[in-house]
Amino acid sequence: xxxxxxxxxxxxxxxxxxxxxxxxxxxxxxxxxxxxxxxxxxxxxxxxxxxxxxxxxxxxxxxxxxxxxxxxxxxxxxxxxxxxxxxxxxxxxxxxxxxxxxxxxxxxxxx
Amino acid sequence: xxxxxxxxxxxxxxxxxxxxxxxxxxxxxxxxxxxxxxxxxxxxxxxxxxxxxxxxxxxxxxxxxxxxxxxxxxxxxxxxxxxxxxxxxxxxxxxxxxxxxxxxxxxxxxxxxxxxx
Numbered sequence: 001x002x003x004x005x006x007x008x009x010x011x012x013x014x015x016x017x018x019x020x021x022x023x024x025x026x027x028x029x030x031x032x033x034x035x036x037x038x039x040x041x042x043x044x045x046x047x048x049x050x051x052x053x054x055x056x057x058x059x060x061x062x063x064x065x066x067x068x069x070x071x072x073x074x075x076x077x078x079x080x081x082x083x084x085x086x087x088x089x090x091x092x093x094x095x096x097x098x099x100x101x102x103x104x105x106x107x108x109x110x111x
Numbered sequence: 112x113x114x115x116x117x118x119x120x121x122x123x124x125x126x127x128x129x130x131x132x133x134x135x136x137x138x139x140x141x142x143x144x145x146x147x148x149x150x151x152x153x154x155x156x157x158x159x160x161x162x163x164x165x166x167x168x169x170x171x172x173x174x175x176x177x178x179x180x181x182x183x184x185x186x187x188x189x190x191x192x193x194x195x196x197x198x199x200x201x202x203x204x205x206x207x208x209x210x211x212x213x214x215x216x217x218x219x220x221x222x223x224x225x226x227x228x
Binding site for chain 1: 217
């Protein structure tokens, strides 16, 4: 059974801190890994990673994939209260478009 | 551009009743997914369609759940009869089929919050 595990489960930081969120996976027929941010409603897409060692960056957020060690990290620098959300990691497997999600990391950024 | 549209936004009903959730995917997307999200289990894939054809329904919890996609712009998820343990947020998502490389990002609707009393 495909498995995606995220850590920590929850995190509270002060505004301005840097955080690192972890995602490890055990799946068959890995294709790519995605990060989503979920606030009050729908998950919104952040990054899609298919190759090891290539950093994807968007503003203060960045992510990298290690296909040998089967994990990915999501970094957020200079956190802001608007970064408070649940961050979801998901893995595409197989030849179809099936995504397996982790249970998420709940990030709270305080003033 | 319109995103994925789900209705209703909220549904509260008594156990035993039939519940129908609706989804309109993004125009041009040919893959559609139904998920259920709870605090205990996170986001779980229930079923997905490719070009209106169900590909994998292994996530559908039991026979009380059924899903249809009669055309490229509409899908329904039906629960009959509903039970309190079905209470959750149900999301619909759509994407372009990505082929072998790894798929395309899925775009989610705002979800239907279902409460079965």
